[in-house]
Amino acid sequence: MLLIVVALLGLAVGSFLNVVIYRVPRDESLIHPRSHCPACGSEVRNRHNIPVLGWLMLRGRCADCEAPISPRYPLVETVTAALFVAVAAKFGLTWELPAYLYLAAIAVALAVIDLDVMRLPDKIVLPSYAVALVLIAPAVIAHHSWQQAGRGLIAAAVLYVLYWILAALPSGMGGGDVKLAPLLGFYLGWLGWSSVVIGAFAAFLLGGLVGAALMGLRRAHRKSRIPFGPYMLAGAFLAVFAGAPIADWYSSLLVPTV
Structure with missing residues (x-):
C-alpha cells in the first residue's frame, strides 16, 4: 500500500516538476498562468492534466493547435514515480522517508x-538546505540521532571544501x-561515511565515463562544457541505494576472506 501511495504521489509531483523545469530557468512564476501550450498559449484542460495519461490521450499533441508535446513530460513523471517507489522501498515508513523523497524530487x-541550460x-x-533540515528533524528527535545529524553536517562541510578547491x-x-x-553531503552523511565516499567517487566516475x-563519438572534446549536476545526483542515489553493498564488496577486495 505504501508503494502504491508513493507511486501516485510521485506521478503528481512529477507533473509539477515539469512546470518547475520549464519555468524556473526562465524566472517565471510557478503559480500563474496555468499550464498552457507554449506554441498557441491555450490552457491545458483539467482532463488532460492527468500525469502520463493526459499525454497519451492527446497522443503527444496539443488539443487546440496540435503542436507536438515532448515525450519528456510523461518521462519526467514516470521517472519521478519510479524514484519515489525506490526510495520508499529503501526506507519504508520511517521518519527519514519524507526527507529522501524531497531529495528525489x-x-x-x-x-x-x-x-537543458x-x-x-x-x-x-538554496531553499533545499532549510527544507532538508526541517524534514530530517523528526528523525533526529524521534531516534535521538544527533550523531547521524552531526555526521551529515561534517560531510556537508567536507564536500563543500572539496568542490570549492576543484572550482x-x-x-x-x-x-x-x-x-x-x-x-548531497548532508544526505549521504546521515547514512554513513561509506555513502559519502561512494557518492562522491561515483559522481566523478560516471561523469568521466560519459x-x-x-x-569517442566526437560529440564533445576536451574543452567542451558538460553539466556535472546529473552525475553528482546519480552518484548520490547510487550511494543511497547501494552504498553498503558496494562498501562491503570493496572491503572484501582489500581484506579477502580465507
Whole structure:
C-alpha cells in the first residue's frame, strides 16, 4: 500500500516538476498562468492534466493547435514515480522517508534543468538546505540521532571544501555544483561515511565515463562544457541505494576472506 501511495504521489509531483523545469530557468512564476501550450498559449484542460495519461490521450499533441508535446513530460513523471517507489522501498515508513523523497524530487528537476541550460538554479538548491533540515528533524528527535545529524553536517562541510578547491582550478567546477555538493553531503552523511565516499567517487566516475564516451563519438572534446549536476545526483542515489553493498564488496577486495 505504501508503494502504491508513493507511486501516485510521485506521478503528481512529477507533473509539477515539469512546470518547475520549464519555468524556473526562465524566472517565471510557478503559480500563474496555468499550464498552457507554449506554441498557441491555450490552457491545458483539467482532463488532460492527468500525469502520463493526459499525454497519451492527446497522443503527444496539443488539443487546440496540435503542436507536438515532448515525450519528456510523461518521462519526467514516470521517472519521478519510479524514484519515489525506490526510495520508499529503501526506507519504508520511517521518519527519514519524507526527507529522501524531497531529495528525489529536486534531483529530477535539477538534473533535467542542468542538461537543458547547464545551470543548477539557486531558487531550488538554496531553499533545499532549510527544507532538508526541517524534514530530517523528526528523525533526529524521534531516534535521538544527533550523531547521524552531526555526521551529515561534517560531510556537508567536507564536500563543500572539496568542490570549492576543484572550482578554483582552471576549468574547474561550476558555482552551482559547489552549492549542491554540501546538500548531497548532508544526505549521504546521515547514512554513513561509506555513502559519502561512494557518492562522491561515483559522481566523478560516471561523469568521466560519459565524457569519454562523448569524445569517442566526437560529440564533445576536451574543452567542451558538460553539466556535472546529473552525475553528482546519480552518484548520490547510487550511494543511497547501494552504498553498503558496494562498501562491503570493496572491503572484501582489500581484506579477502580465507
